[in-house]
Amino acid sequence: MAVNSKEGLSPAGIALIGIVLLALLALTIAIARFHWGAWNLILAMAIATVKLILIALYFMRLRYSGRTLWVFAAAGFFWLLILVGLSLSDYLTRRGPY
Amino acid sequence: MNNIASMPASPPAEAARLPARHYLNEAHTLRSWFLTTDHKRIALLFLASITVFFLIAGVAALLMRLELLTPEGDLVQAETYNRLFTLHGVLMVWFFLIPSIPTVLGNFAIPMMLGARDLAFPRLNLISWYLFVGGGTLTLYSLIKGGVDTGWTFYTPYSTLYSNSAVLSTVAGVFVSGFSSILTGLNFIVTIHTLRARGLTWFRLPLFIWSMYATSLILVLATPVLAITLLLLAMERFFGFGFFDPRLGGDPLLFQHLFWFYSHPAVYIMILPGMGVVSELVAAFSRRRVFGYKVVAFSSLAIAVYGFLVWGHHMFVAGQSPYAGLVFSALSYLVAIPSAIKVFNWTATLYKGDISLDTPMLYALGFIGLFTIGGLTGLFLAALGLDVHLTDTYFVVAHFHFIMVGGMVMGYLGGIHYWWPKISGRLYTEWMGRFSAITAFVGFNLTFLPQFLAGYLGMPRRYWAYAPEYQVLNVMSTLGASILGVAYAFPLIYLTWSFWKGQVAGPNPWEATGLEWRTPSPPPTHNFETPPRVTGEAYERSHAARGEA
Numbered sequence: 346m347a348v349n350s351k352e353g354l355s356p357a358g359i360a361l362i363g364i365v366l367l368a369l370l371a372l373t374i375a376i377a378r379f380h381w382g383a384w385n386l387i388l389a390m391a392i393a394t395v396k397l398i399l400i401a402l403y404f405m406r407l408r409y410s411g412r413t414l415w416v417f418a419a420a421g422f423f424w425l426l427i428l429v430g431l432s433l434s435d436y437l438t439r440r441g442p443y
Numbered sequence: 444m445n446n447i448a449s450m451p452a453s454p455p456a457e458a459a460r461l462p463a464r465h466y467l468n469e470a471h472t473l474r475s476w477f478l479t480t481d482h483k484r485i486a487l488l489f490l491a492s493i494t495v496f497f498l499i500a501g502v503a504a505l506l507m508r509l510e511l512l513t514p515e516g517d518l519v520q521a522e523t524y525n526r527l528f529t530l531h532g533v534l535m536v537w538f539f540l541i542p543s544i545p546t547v548l549g550n551f552a553i554p555m556m557l558g559a560r561d562l563a564f565p566r567l568n569l570i571s572w573y574l575f576v577g578g579g580t581l582t583l584y585s586l587i588k589g590g591v592d593t594g595w596t597f598y599t600p601y602s603t604l605y606s607n608s609a610v611l612s613t614v615a616g617v618f619v620s621g622f623s624s625i626l627t628g629l630n631f632i633v634t635i636h637t638l639r640a641r642g643l644t645w646f647r648l649p650l651f652i653w654s655m656y657a658t659s660l661i662l663v664l665a666t667p668v669l670a671i672t673l674l675l676l677a678m679e680r681f682f683g684f685g686f687f688d689p690r691l692g693g694d695p696l697l698f699q700h701l702f703w704f705y706s707h708p709a710v711y712i713m714i715l716p717g718m719g720v721v722s723e724l725v726a727a728f729s730r731r732r733v734f735g736y737k738v739v740a741f742s743s744l745a746i747a748v749y750g751f752l753v754w755g756h757h758m759f760v761a762g763q764s765p766y767a768g769l770v771f772s773a774l775s776y777l778v779a780i781p782s783a784i785k786v787f788n789w790t791a792t793l794y795k796g797d798i799s800l801d802t803p804m805l806y807a808l809g810f811i812g813l814f815t816i817g818g819l820t821g822l823f824l825a826a827l828g829l830d831v832h833l834t835d836t837y838f839v840v841a842h843f844h845f846i847m848v849g850g851m852v853m854g855y856l857g858g859i860h861y862w863w864p865k866i867s868g869r870l871y872t873e874w875m876g877r878f879s880a881i882t883a884f885v886g887f888n889l890t891f892l893p894q895f896l897a898g899y900l901g902m903p904r905r906y907w908a909y910a911p912e913y914q915v916l917n918v919m920s921t922l923g924a925s926i927l928g929v930a931y932a933f934p935l936i937y938l939t940w941s942f943w944k945g946q947v948a949g950p951n952p953w954e955a956t957g958l959e960w961r962t963p964s965p966p967p968t969h970n971f972e973t974p975p976r977v978t979g980e981a982y983e984r985s986h987a988a989r990g991e992a
Contacts, residue, residue: 413636417632420660420664421664424664424665424751427751427752428668428700428701428704431752431754431755431767431770431771432697432700432704434755434764434766434767434770435696435700435755435758435763435764435766435767436764438764438765438766438767439764440764
């Protein structure tokens with residue numbers, strides 16, 4: 346089975362991704378200083394998603410991995426959706442002052 | 444596997460001799476054991492470790508049952524009783540039931556069943572054992588600090604706000620041991636994908652491998668959620684972060700959602716390996732290919748997937764919304780389908796089989812009966828209305844013990860007895876094994892059947908004193924627990940004895956199929972002298988497989 350068929354990023358590339366992640370972190374903190382209502386959460390989650398994709402693709406080397414690892418990574422996300430989705434079936438349907 | 448090239452048929456037992464060199468006598472130093480990367484030696488390290496935890500947890504259970512012999516709380520104080528059932532639960536769940544079959548039988552048998560020399564990551568396997576022992580030691584340290592009284596579920600807000608017991612060290616121990624589970628699961632998945640012998644296609648794999656694969660998926664996907672949950676708990680208790688405390692903006696039910704997202708699938712981490720063992724035993728001792736092989740294989744995966752969709756049935760009366768309760772109730776019934784498939788297919792395999800009632804088979808038959816009762820009573824608890832009456836009663840205690848002890852422990856002991864000749868190269872005394880299996884079945888039923896009645900009549904769990912009308916049932920239960928204690932202690936004695944003094948077993952004393960029986964007992968360090976090649980289906984029998992060629 347072909348796994349990790351390529352070498353992955355060079356040290357400079359890894360450093361660059363690290364810097365981008367730190368910049369995104371700074372952006373998250375900066376945005377949190379403003380009060381834009383629901384947009385605060387939406388923007389924070391959007392930045393977090395970008396960070397997650399960068400980490401999965403480069404630090405976890407998914408971009409350079411075989412299809413089997415992609416399937417397992419996708420399964421991880423799918424299971425997260427199960428956790429969030431079925432938990433929301435409780436939170437979104439509660440009544441009363443919770 | 445009758446079509447395996449270059450594998451000799453078993454010699455008759457009386458002519459058998461131990462091989463000159465094998466994994467047990469390869470080296471004798473402590474270093475050769477504690478720094479070993481041989482999956483078979485690591486399996487024995489796990490065997491010794493989980494046996495210690497099983498004994499400690501068993502003593503806690505014995506003390507609880509002695510306390511419950513009389514309605515008054517007269518042997519221990521209420522606080523001590525709380526610590527006893529927590530210790531029993533934590534050690535049994537995380538340090539015996541979850542690791543038992545994967546780390547002992549899985550570690551020992553999986554590479555050989557695949558025709559491999561070792562697991563894919565041998566050093567990771569050793570690290571897994573050290574993490575397990577480290578986590579276990581941390582948890583036992585809580586005992587020295589006076590124990591923990593939250594129950595094995597660590598429910599908030601009690602665990603974060605009110606409990607004055609050693610919550611943090613216990614949680615830390617479970618947290619660390621979780622990484623051992625993740626590494627073991629990862630190792631098994633990669634091994635099954637990459638180290639199968641030539642010709643060993645997915646649908647030629649033994650069903651034990653399928654069940655261990657499904658178990659490993661759960662270990663890898665669910666255990667990180669437990670780790671995160673326990674971390675959140677520790678952060679709230681230690682630093683005052685608000686995750687679960689409503690005063691800090693948290694939600695106590697969030698803990699239960701996260702905890703049961705791991706802990707309900709954990710039930711299947713415990714039972715799926717037992718199901719895999721039973722498939723091997725039923726095939727070996729009825730001398731038949733397992734009926735509906737593919738359906739049984741896929742039912743393991745179905746159980747693994749469905750197991751993630753049902754956690755909310757632990758929270759029907761916890762304050763969860765009625766709609767969520769309805770959803771989780773309906774989903775919970777789904778698990779019955781693949782579970783029933785397994786039971787029906789094992790039974791169909793027995794039909795017209797050449798059945799021999801050796802010790803492992805007695806344990807397997809015990810598993811099938813007890814698991815069926817445990818599974819069917821689970822349907823009672825999945826029903827929303829009935830669950831309101833039965834929640835937190837002894838009915839629940841009896842139900843999950845039928846699954847975890849009646850099912851899983853019977854499967855584990857059946858597997859230990861089945862692979863013991865391969866592990867040790869020697870046979871135990873058969874009548875002792877049969878006596879233990881039958882005694883365990885009798886003792887188990889006497890312990891837990893009365894608890895169904897007590898629970899249905901309203902006796903709540905987790906109290907050290909109870910109303911006098913429940914005493915007869917509790918006396919029966921304590922008597923049964925004593926018998927069960929004997930049934931569990933006896934194999935410790937005769938298996939240990941047989942390890943050094945038992946009759947030499949030969950490569951295949953059960954005339955079983957499977958690659959692990961085609962190598963000497965005990966196996967050489969690298970399992971096979973020449974890599975095996977597979978050209979037949981799993982459990983396919985012929986004259987050669989029966990040693991008659």
